[in-house]
Amino acid sequence: MNWTKVEVKFNKKELEEIIGIVLLQNNANGIEFRENQDKFIISTYFENENIEDELLKKIKSEIMEYKKFGFNFEFSDIEVSKSLLDDRTWKNEWQKYYHPxxxxxxxxxxxxxxxxxxxxxxxxxxxxxxxxxxxxxxxxxxxxxxxxxxxxxxxxxxxxxxxxxxxxxxxxxxxxxxxxxxxxxxxxxxxxxxxxxxxxxxxxxxxxxxxxxxxxxxxxxxxxxxxxxxxxxxxxxxxxxxxxxxxxxxxxxxxxxxxxxxxxxxxxxxxxxxxxxxxxxxxxxxxxxxxxxxxxx
CATH class of the missing domain: 3.40.50.150 (Vaccinia Virus protein VP39)
Structure with a gap:
């Protein structure tokens, strides 16, 4: 099976939970969170190699909709991207981020x-x-x-x-x-x-x-x-x-x-x-x- 890996990069850690909720509401399979220099990254996976760019736009749009709740931080520099993985790579990627x-x-x-x-x-x-x-x-x-x-x-x-x-x-x-x-x-x-x-x-x-x-x-x-x-x-x-x-x-x-x-x-x-x-x-x-x-x- 091939998987599509979707990554959301952002610069405010407070956005972590909001982004996680949006991804899961769009039928993502789990989420991984990590930091990379001055960026935060959430990755997730879809059991489909044909994820359209429209879904990436929809995810970003739904994240931005949370601005209406009056959060006291900027919803800026949010990047959503995708890449393909095979089944073996997916398992390795998924499991390496979660430990006791x-x-x-x-x-x-x-x-x-x-x-x-x-x-x-x-x-x-x-x-x-x-x-x-x-x-x-x-x-x-x-x-x-x-x-x-x-x-x-x-x-x-x-x-x-x-x-x-x-x-x-x-x-x-x-x-x-x-x-x-x-x-x-x-x-x-x-x-x-x-x-x-x-x-x-x-x-x-x-x-x-x-x-x-x-x-x-x-x-x-x-x-x-x-x-x-x-x-x-x-x-x-x-x-x-x-x-x-x-x-x-x-x-x-x-x-x-x-x-x-x-x-x-x-x-x-x-x-x-x-x-x-x-x-x-x-x-x-x-x-x-x-x-x-x-x-x-």
Whole structure:
């Protein structure tokens, strides 16, 4: 089989997640991120050697459309290009960029092809195939969400994973002791990738994953809600999230560029939620929040 490799070069690291989302929405097979001197590069693959230039123009156009959300950085110097690969080269290209990553003292994320790792008694291993979805533990938003889960999980029993992407946060929560987990994503590609990643982790293959927009139509309540989605979508999610949260519950919100953090905090204050902690990395913020009444007990 021949593959088309599509590369997007850009000069603002904050664009990484936006570009990743756009590529996956256009049926790309996974994404690779790397730095090269003063440029950032995201590469992806299509199972088709006849990718038209129109698709490259469409990808760039959809990236540029995010300007309307008011990001405080320039959408400039974005270059989209393509090249052909055969099947063997594709496998080598894909696998050379993903290696085991230590998220914290206790948590390691490894790709399926490098999962034979000797762990200490207190270490947890998450096995992933980056496949067709976003969230391998290397991006700042996923990385800090994993750290936030490790910070807050104690004796909680249930969690909703909103915009699950690859399922990595659900897998991590299960390994930290959460038994009742449901994962949701609006993208069927992400749902399918999540199911596969659950199957790679024997303690996670019974986690429920559904195609769903945010928590629309979901009536249950849980101890933890985690939502790693863009800030603009979080603005629509926050007003209704209280209805799905148990007493003394905790919410983790991520996908927030630093410039949007205050806007999210103000939206939380409108529904009487307070920020418990903020984890920052590479221009992104992850917020841990609870109801004001629970924080002030």
């Amino acid at each position: 990553t230590r998220i914290s003292r206790y948590l390691i994320v490894a790709p399926e092809w490098e999962s034979n790792i000797n762990l200490k008694d207190d270490e947890k291993l998450i096995v992933m195939n980056p496949g067709e979805s976003f969230g391998t533990g290397t991006h700042a938003t996923t990385f800090t969400c994993l750290q936030a889960l490790e910070m807050i999980i104690n004796d909680q029993k249930s969690m909703y994973d909103v915009g699950t992407g690859s399922g990595i946060l659900s897998i991590a929560a299960r390994k930290m002791g959460i038994r009742d987990i449901e994962a949701f994503d609006i993208d069927q590609i992400a749902v399918d990738a999540t199911k596969y990643n659950f199957s790679l982790n024997s303690d996670s293959n019974d986690i429920v994953v559904k195609k769903n927009s945010l928590l629309d139509g979901i009536s249950g309540k849980v101890d933890i809600i985690v939502a790693n989605i863009l800030a603009e979508i979080l603005m629509d999610f926050i007003p209704n999230m209280d209805r799905n949260l148990n007493p003394n519950g905790t919410v983790i919100l991520s996908g927030i560029i630093n410039e949007k953090e205050n806007q999210i905090v103000k939206e939380l204050e409108k529904i009487n939620f307070l920020v418990v902690s903020v984890i920052k990395k590479d221009g992104w913020s992850t917020i841990i929040t609870k109801r004001k009444e629970d924080v002030e007990k």
